[in-house]
Amino acid sequence: MNTHNRLLAAVAWLALLAIAPALASAAEDAPKDGVLRGDAACTRCHDEESDFPVFAIGKTRHGVTADGRTPTCTDCHGPSDTHMNIPEGAKGRPSPTRLFGAASMTPIVERNGACLTCHNDGARIHWQTGPHAAADLACTSCHQVHTGHDKVRDKATQTEVCVTCHKEVRPQIARTSHHPILEGLMSCSDCHNPHGTAGEKMLVRDNVNDTCYSCHMEKRGPFVRTHQPVQENCAICHNPHGTTLPNMLKHRAPFLCQECHEPTSHRGNMGNTAVTGFGTNQNTVARGCLNCHTNIHGTNNPRDISNERTFRR
């Protein structure tokens, strides 16, 4: 190093020493993170007074910075460079790289990709081939991320979210015979996994019957005398979303039974509410056909002395 260079280096060091306190002070005055790692750049604008407040994410699992897996703002919303540093000549502030609201123009596959980066396992393992993914549903169509109370994850309020699309179910769950969904004791996700499953109708178990058995295991059998549709699919006779008939039956007896049974013997009888006494004409009052065929889901009685095989004993 020659003399000239040594002088320059000395001047540079002196200058650095002179401005060091100012730099340190500036670092102390720099905005601090409010909730998430590195969120200071965002929360300086997105405080509670802004149109898009974000602090409430601190109440959620996403706001737990001690869990190293939790995201930063830009992990979900993208780098958003032009949103934070408005380019010269821009009309207004450009949007963040990824937006999730109803009016977002971010492609849904990209929005969901931000969530699937972490939430790709467990109950969501079948999302990619599920009907909701195929129907262009965004995760944020159902979930609210920036709130301590995500309605769709609360049993008492989940149904309000589901019926915004599945409107035909809304009056069904209010029918006389229903599962306790309106009462908040059951929710759609007790039977369905909206993130997709390997089974039919996004049911939580592999098929309709296995899902029903998780609460109605007494119907599983196998029995000595089995009722074929019971073994195949509970929904052949029942509508689990609700009906106006006891036990959520789709139709009343004898009409329901006549949809399958040959009309020999008494099975083709018309319904009649005016008959008296006891006989096969009492097929639509009281329990209808079940007045006699009481064990309709199957019986484990090995005898057949009085036609027990027809689920009478």
Added chain:
Amino acid sequence: MNGKHNVLNIRFALLSAGLFAVTKSVIAAEAPEVDVTGSENPAVTALTEPDSEIEIGLGYISEDNFHYGQYRGLTDEGVYGLVNIDVAKRDDSTGTWLTLDGRDLGLDSRSLEFEHERQGNWGYFLDYAQLPRANPFTHNTGLEGIGSADLTISGVELRDTELELERKRLTLGGRKWFGEAFSVELTARDEAKEGARMFGRGTGGAMEFLADPIDQHIRQIEARVNYSGQKLALSGGYYGTDFDNEDTALNITGGAPELANGTGAFTPIALPPDNQSQQLYLEGNYRFTPTLTSNFKAAYSEATQDDAFILPAAPGNTNLDGKIETTLLQVGLTARPLPKLTLLANYRYDDRDDQTPVLDYFLVTTGSTTTGENEPRSIKTETGKLEASYYLPAGFRITAGFDDERKTRNTSPVRVVSYRRETDEQTYRVALRRSISETITGELTYAHSDRGGSDFETNTVVGGATGSNLIAPIHLADRTRDKTRLLVDWTPTEPLSFQFVANFADDDYDAARTTTDIGVRTGEYEFYSLDASYTFSESWEATLWLSTGSNQLEQGVCVGASSAGVCFNSTSSPTWAAQLGSDEESVGFSLHGKFGEKLSLGADVQYSSMLDEFEQVAITPNVVAPVIPDIETRSTTATLFGRYDLNERSSIRVDLAYDLYRTDDWTWSTFTYRDGTHVFNDPHDDVYFLGVSYAYRWQ
């Protein structure tokens, strides 16, 4: 409230208080070691820390009812305790959560969940829930022993009896993470179901009221190991279940001679047998490339039933030795070969193989429609799906798909119901969606399905004669189905939005196996719904919705067909048709908002009207079919609430609910059991609920 319930409620309140105390002590023991940035500012802390609240009050039900309180545990007139607890505490330095969520703790529909978790490391929970169900009928009966497996029909004085069921469910679970990739989960549940359910026995000469005793346990355990990597996610596990019924036979003493006497007496009656199942599974997804992913599942299950028979069986065995093995294989692929094109393929194989030994359980005579053997049911289902979606200009997306479902079933050579071994349903569908728009989104979908299958087996009776071969059962019959759905979501201005849905479905069955047009013929379904939502301000929002729907089904039957399946089409054995209809109209209104900073108000009203029609039409000339009256049911449920914040931490809440239920259901009105039992279905339910509670909040 009766005394038993009061004792249980007090016990439960004590348990809740204990858990609450535990929660508080654990919170104290886990004081934060390091202060975090946000907590330095109290205003930010208030916005970012989890909230806790306890709510205590009293509620009053104006009269006995079955509709409003059926599942809520509010069927009896009287005063009830209202207790809700929602505690959420978090140690920010370690990411440790402690939550206690108790709802309706003063009612029989209570639930309480305790959870302790170090996020991303370990966690466990304990969940208790009760689910009551009051039978909507009153039974005026002399039946003795209700609730037990030993019933007596002795003609004692009739009295009003109400049947109830209650489930009490306890779930324990835990999860441990090993790094970011691995975790293990364990969940175990025991659900006790107790009470009594409407039952009965009958033959041509007598029908008697019985009550089915319910004293059952449903137990489930599931253990999973999860892996989540950059490209591969896997979950493998075990799922075991056990059904345990304390009562497997119902013994009846007394009753009508036709049912109570002789070797053919209808006692004992078999109740559901104990049974078990076990499953091993592996499921996951794999990302080949950013635009090509797959998912899959493989599972093997074994369900068994070897509960002792209630009576000796003719073959000499003491139980069914039932066993069903089920194999599930599923694989799906999604690909995006072009930015605008998405392809999807899915295949599923579900083989339910019933390996229960086939034995001759009883002797049969020539002409019988059963062989005396048990009938194992094996069903193999294969489903395939192909779908392609392409983005068009202006935010439109078009999707075309093809689905195929093929079912193969076994059958017995002698049957009472028509049967085919295979059904095959193919569906072609197309959908046009507009997913991304600031004002209008929506979709229009159309699907056409065609179900056919192998030839129906010819029903024969014992001895080889041809049986009745008239009807193709509804789930096996040839069918074409056309379904259309329209959904429009329109936001003309920022605060106002509309949503319109229309669904249509037409089914055309080829249910008749012979020239006689009997069996299910057609089905029609229509549904329309309109929602309007208006946001008056940041604080006030209103929603109004209307829906109307209709379901129609037509089927043909004949009275007294011969054992060989001949419909006589005579005045004594006419051919007839049933036209079943169900029309439904519903209206809902919701208004929620705040007056100032302290007063929150909300109102929700839902009205439903349902009309069920059962028209029977004689096809045979000179026959008049009996008229079955329509059944009309109307219900209105209105809830109002007001919450006034006394200060930042406490508030007073008032809830008012009104439930009106009307029906002209005649199902039980003309029927009296042989033992004199009469069942009443209260056609009017008119009940108010008033609740007042105090809530305290903290962080």
